[in-house]
Amino acid sequence: MQRYTHYIDGARSEPASQTWLSSDNPFTGAPWAEIARGNAADVEGAVAAAHRAFTTGAWPALSASARGQLLVRLADRIAEHAPRLAEIEVRDNGKLFAEMHAQLQYVPQWYRYYGGLADKIQGDVIPLDKKGYFNFTRREPLGVVAIITPWNSPLMLLAWKLAPALAAGCTVVIKPSEFTSASTLELVELLADVGFPNGVVNVVTGLGAEVGSPLVGHELVRKVTFTGSDATGRRINEQAARDFKHVALELGGKSPNIIFDDANLDDAVNGAVSGIFAATGQTCIAGSRLLVQAGVHDEVVKRVVELAKMARMGNPMDAGTQVGPITTRPQFEKVLEYISIASGEGAELALGGQAAKRPECGDGWFVEPTIFTGVDNGMRIAQEEVFGPVLSVIRFETEDEAVEIANDVRYGLGAGVWTRDIGRAFRMSERIQAGTVWVNTYRAVSYLSPFGGYKDSGLGRENGIDAIQEYLQTKSVWINTGAATGNPFVLK
The missing domain is CATH 3.40.605.10 (Aldehyde Dehydrogenase; Chain A, domain 1)
Structure with missing residues (x-):
């Protein structure tokens, strides 16, 4: 050793x-x-x-x-x-x-x-x-x-x-x-x-x-x-x-990743999965709240679940692995506790919800990619940072409602907006209280661009x-x- x-x-x-x-x-x-x-x-x-x-x-x-x-x-x-x-x-x-x-x-x-x-x-x-x-x-x-x-x-x-x-x-x-x-x-x-x-x-x-x-x-x-x-x-x-x-x-962050009904859904779904399941959700900018407009809500949820279900877990040194383990034992236990809290609050489990017991995960600290639907923004799962592969899906109707939900949290590190409407892109980037707003992309950083947070x-x-x-x-x-x-x- x-x-x-x-x-x-x-x-x-x-x-x-x-x-x-x-x-x-x-x-x-x-x-x-x-x-x-x-x-x-x-x-x-x-x-x-x-x-x-x-x-x-x-x-x-x-x-x-x-x-x-x-x-x-x-x-x-x-x-x-x-x-x-x-x-x-x-x-x-x-x-x-x-x-x-x-x-x-x-x-x-x-x-x-x-x-x-x-x-x-x-x-x-x-x-x-x-x-x-x-x-x-x-x-x-x-x-x-x-x-x-x-x-x-x-x-x-x-x-x-x-x-x-x-x-x-x-x-x-x-x-x-x-x-x-x-x-x-x-x-x-x-x-x-x-x-x-x-x-x-x-x-x-x-x-x-x-x-x-x-x-x-x-x-x-x-x-x-x-x-x-x-x-x-x-x-x-x-x-x-x-x-x-x-x-x-x-x-920390509790970043909203917002999909409007005019978005390119292929790109938006990829962005939603990348935002929360890349790096096993262990990033401060994780898009852990997926806000989806009512007109495309069911389709987006279906596609996100299908894509997340296909994620390959296992040895992080293998080139084919897409989701690795939780970094620490205490964090592993914390993520599982939040999953239990979400279920107790009435969120609907659409995928995962438990420690991964796949043979390729060995004795590591793996949590299945987990998706909750029917989440109310007042729930703890929507307000507190989980720092793991756990996604909360929240339905909204209008642009104003999306902004209200996005900002109704004590964090303000990042946010994603998926839309084809350039006017909406500018309006949302102005109204969302976050240090970084990505439009039709997510998790992009550069040494050239300032990074930091609003609020907590x-x-x-x-x-x-x-x-x-x-x-x-x-x-x-x-x-x-x-x-x-x-x-x-x-x-x-």
Whole structure:
């Protein structure tokens, strides 16, 4: 069994506790590796290393262009190691190799993009209303950033945070999910190969209470960026606020995927299935509420059930597998509990509704693709994030009703709209309260386009030019070019 240590100040580091956590393979249900169980002492060492790297030594001495070149070189190294990193992610989180490999081939683009942006950070010269002064602004890095990543797409979501943080000139301490830490620890080993100074990137693994909390609360951490549940995000936000830390939170979703009766039904049905059953429903943008206009409701339900019924389950390393296991045992049990809740609320089970007992699923944590019809938007199954392959179908009559149902939830991360009416497409994209609205597509993301949530789905934006601003602060510089000092007791 492989054993992974922390990564602090450019070197592997044994946990201060000398204890380890098991990392399980969701397909076999058995442990395959051990990771260090960190504590406050490990956090202290990692933050101290990051602070030293930020304030002294080679990192602050680098030009912005040189920082960018390091990121581009890192992108090349990740591309070289994409198949190996993808295999590790599959072993750790059970997602399909086909998807993880595609992600790892795409991840380098984040590092290339922000590598190119590193030397495009610039301030402004302000045209003042006062004579005798020159005023300009500087955009400077915040300092040490705590990056806390989830278990569903560890390296993809790490790139969304790490690439802009490094491009801005920050240093970081990463706390990956205790369920999926291995791929992050493998990736950071590439940093020294391309020339990153020691201490710029550090990783401490372990439990949220033992690592995450002391990291968020550390006085030298100036920003916390987190992807995960809204409950954990709320606690992080409250803790970070005590020290006025900057915070970016990408939290949960209960996204509406809305099919109008004028939609291309072939495309819409594919989009509905992709929105919830791809990645086994374990994405924050999962289209877990399928809103279908009354005129096509029965036809859409029939087609979605038929297509989902054909989904091939099994070993996520096999090219033919379409639905893999749930990543963790607790999440597996949570999904089954929500299925029971939905049945108790009166939702009608149209497909699935139980743990998968197929021979090809072995001893893994599989849940059959599950579809409920007759769902009322007030039901818990329509209001709470399940984070699994469970779809709630809700009937609506009019465009106004669709908007009302779509927005009647505390989340606002994503939404899908399926229609041939261009006017309706624009109206819906304006009226839906969500950070991303897809029209006649679903689950499309890019390093070029900002991503984030409304309402309880979070704070701040990742990706695109917007993201690098999240790691910078503005300084205003005033220079007296000849103005009289005047009365010392009066504001200039």
